Amino acid sequence: MIGDVFGWFTTAANWQGPDGIGAQLLAHIGYVLLALVIALVIAVPLGLYVGHTGRGSVVLVGAGNAIRALPTLGLVTFLFLLFTDSKLAAVIGLVVLAIPPILAGTYAGLLAAEHDVVDAAEGIGMTGWQQLWQVELPIALPLVLGGIRNAVMQLIATAAVAAYVGLGGLGRFLLDGLAILDYTEVVAGAILTALLAIVFDLVLAAVQRALVPKGVRLAAQATSGRAAAAGGVA
Incomplete structure (x- = not known):
């Protein structure tokens, strides 16, 4: 199998056309990025609003858990039957998949902001928006970006469902290989998907390290260390 997969990757015809x-x-990357941008536009503002004001947190958590329970393949199939548009169905299904981790990361990040720091910002006369953008969001940034990384990994793994409704992407190798019992092609498609996820995660990790201030990063690591130590003691 290893030799067959290597031969598949080194066959020029598999790279052309x-x-x-x-x-x-x-095509796979295109679906992932499109769904990610739409999910960011929806989830980040909503998470910031709920995390900053505390309003609607119960509804947010309940809705997030309900969305997580939806099977993406079943949702995409239903949307395809509803709209008879493959791309629209696939993108909506992927957006629904990406919203919960981004929403949860944004909301949890704002909740993680130290109340003393927020109170101090309010005490020196900062407005609500100033507190959000200059104090809470920088502190929340590690968890916000962590939620985005989580969403991207899920999108890359799940964008293969686009092939199920006749679109392209790396899922084509999985679906077409299964259709003709060509397991070499199936394994090759799985390897490509895994490698794409690894590359994206490394890039996002570098972006996260560049964007998050060093002090915030060290504070987040210290908080995680204390939480792990407490868990070990318990």
Whole structure:
């Protein structure tokens, strides 16, 4: 199997044309980025509002858990039957998948902000918006970016469902390989998906390290260490 997979990757025909690795890889990344941008536009403002004001937190948590329980493949199939548009169905399904981790990370990040720091900001006369953008959000940034990384990993793994409704992406290798019992192609598609996830995670980790202030990063690590120590003692 290893030799067959290596041979599949080194076959020039598998890299060329609209059904080749390059084209399907770009299509897969396109679905992921489109769904991610839409999910960010929806989830980040909502998470900031609920985390800052405390309003609607119960509804937010309940709705997030309910959305997580939805099977993406079943949702995409239902949307395809409803709209008869493959791309619209796939993108909506992926957006629904990406919203909960981003929403949870944003909301949890604001909750993690020290109350003493927020009270001090209020005490020196900062407005609510100033507290949010200059105090709470910088402190929450590690968890916000962590939620985005989590969402991207889920999107890369799940964007393969686009092939189920006739679209491209790395899921084509999985679906087409299963259709003709070509397990070499199936394994190759799985490897490509895993490698894409690893590359994206490394890039996002570098972005997170560059964006999060060193002091906030060290404070977050200290908080995680204390939580782990407390868990060990318990």
